[in-house]
Amino acid sequence: MKIATWNINGVRARIDALVAWLKESNPDIACLQEIKTVDEGFPRAELEALGYHVETHGQKGFNGVAILSRLKPDEIIRGLPGDDEDLQSRFIEGVFSVKGGAIRVCSIYLPNGNPTGTEKYSYKLAWMERLRVHAEARLRLEEPLILAGDYNVIPEPHDCWDVKIWENDALFLPPTRNAFRKLENLGFTDAVRATNDTTPLYTFWDYQAGCWPKNFGIRIDHLMLSAEALDKIVSTSIEKHVRAWEKPSDHVPVIGEFAFEAA
């Protein structure tokens, strides 16, 4: 079973690329971020025509997340618990029945946090703490749990092309990486690093300043696995070729292949 994450930077601008990628890679579950539309504006018919169930948590103009799935979800939770005042659409969670039980998959669009030293950065850190609290509660279910998404976190120096450029950025500052490490310390494993060595791997190349042709990228899109999900991981792939497509997102999909079977 293939479970993927992709920040598509606007689902309506990216529908042709999304359909082409789904046909090519055929993921069983695709977590999307930055759909940048309200639920009613989501191009669901094109995706249902490919055999996907479509669950969205949209927002006008910014943010917004979705889960596409071959299996019909048993349950969907919209919004990250822990702050009723937070109106930004950055989290959706689905439960799916597989042979032997259930798996739980979350599509996460973690706040960027720049500029640092502002309420945007404190919002990022507060959001990461809410994610940690929610993830800790979900771990007690002892299910395969996959937290998939755009974390806006560069975990290690070798996950960016030049650490000097990023060392003071909200994506790399020590409090950001410490909060990410706290999530790992709960018992989550970075699927790409569990299946690859420490060579540089990127999932995002800025549109600006020729970052893509120069391979000036960063790795910020992650599949974080509970122990029960890590037991089932077979391989991962970063779909780098998608960045070279016409009208690309600035992020590429990350796919995990798991030894789950449909119920």
Added chain:
DNA sequence: ATGGTAGACCCTCTA
């Protein structure tokens, strides 16, 4: 010289 691009959308914000 403080650049450069992209998406959504009311013209400026977010990234």
